[in-house]
């Protein structure tokens with residue numbers, strides 16, 4: 001992923017002839033924290049975990065980005081994901097920089113009580129390297145509102161009583177009862193849906209009866225599918241970590257969601273669906289493909305087989321650079337991750353603002369504000385894409401990098 005994000009950055013930096021000194025700053029990360037911390041397991045034994053927090057850039061505001069619990073989390077993954085966060089927050093016009101982190105572990109091997117202790121010890125280990133005006137984590141793969149509540153509680157407990165309530169915005173994506181915002185749960189998937197809707201309006205494509213496939217049926221994949229189905233499109237295949245299922249006549253999103261809650265094997269075995277080989281997933285017949293799981297899923301190997309004419313990147317970095325060349329040559333359009341999944345961090349920004357200002361916004365208000373912000377980004381990306389005759393990812397990177405360049409120049413650094 002690191003190679004991908006660097007190549008994406010280099011491509012845009014060349015096109016805009018980015019100031020070489022600013023380029024030097026942006027191609028490295030500001031801070032990289034690796035922590036080892038011991039946790040007592042349910043059986044009494046102690047296990048030592050490895051956690052990461054990489055802070056890429058904070059020229060536009062505090063570092064912002066999720067925490068991932070997954071075996072693939074390592075320093076390079078955290079660096080790549082932190083860089084994408086910098087471009088994402090800049091593109092969205094938010095007063096944030098970029099960060100990412102997590103713990104290298106398979107969370108499904110641990111009990112809830114163990115995950116709570118792991119999260120609390122990780123928070124202690126991060127100490128004051130995170131903070132509401134310094135670096136604000138949020139959910140990502142295999143972390144959720146509960147994880148954020150544990151972080152908040154642990155972080156607050158390290159502060160003097162009078163300071164505690166001033167720290168509510170140290171994390172976003174919290175449960176509603178613990179300072180969370182209405183709508184943050186669905187914000188990323190809703191943003192993916194809106195991006196597709198804006199694209200469809202622009203292309204004069206009707207979403208009704210369009211067929212879509214989703215890789216990853218977690219927070220992002222489920223909510224994106226939920227809103228697309230409501231708009232009349234039909235989910236025809238899904239893949240999760242357990243396998244892939246398909247039904248060309250449609251898979252009920254809500255029924256599948258209910259099924260997954262009570263099933264040890266994820267989506268596998270859902271009624272009226274055929275199991276299909278994972279390797280054939282992206283080659284399935286459909287109009288829209290939503291990768292909403294991990295990075296590097298669409299590669300030079302499977303890209304030539306993609307039938308969808310639109311890829312809406314719910315995940316971070318799902319399409320590698322070589323695959324993207326093939327897809328663009330084949331006329332497949334890609335709504336890039338830093339635009340397509342930016343609804344999540346926009347929702348987080350709204351939560352952070354509410355906490356800071358002692359406000360509570362209703363769901364409709366959050367969703368309306370999210371749509372307005374995302375439409376502004378989307379229109380700007382289309383405009384630059386047309387003006388410069390570049391694909392949407394390059395356009396999105398150009399906007400994000402130029403905003404940072406302007407900030408450095410206005411502050412008198414390398415004018």
Ligand SMILES: NC(=O)C1=CN([C@@H]2O[C@H](COP(=O)(O)OP(=O)(O)OC[C@H]3O[C@@H](n4cnc5c(N)ncnc54)[C@H](OP(=O)(O)O)[C@@H]3O)[C@@H](O)[C@H]2O)C=CC1
Pocket residue numbers: 139140141142143188215216217218219220221239240241242266292293294295314315316341342344345
């Ligand atoms: N949460 C957010 O607000 C945001 C998330 N993102 C990005 O969206 C993506 C998904 O995140 P999120 O929905 O939060 O994570 P979740 O943990 O909620 O869901 C992840 C989904 O991906 C599936 N998955 C994991 N490994 C594989 C695999 N090898 N093949 C197929 N599916 C797999 C999981 O399957 P299973 O359930 O079987 O484990 C699960 O369905 C990530 O790339 C994340 O960085 C981007 C912006 C914001």
Ligand SMILES: O=C(O)CCC(=O)C(=O)O
Pocket residue numbers: 064065066067085088136137138139140172173316341342344345346348
């Ligand atoms: O909500 C946030 O702060 C960040 C979410 C995230 O990790 C992402 O957009 O990739």
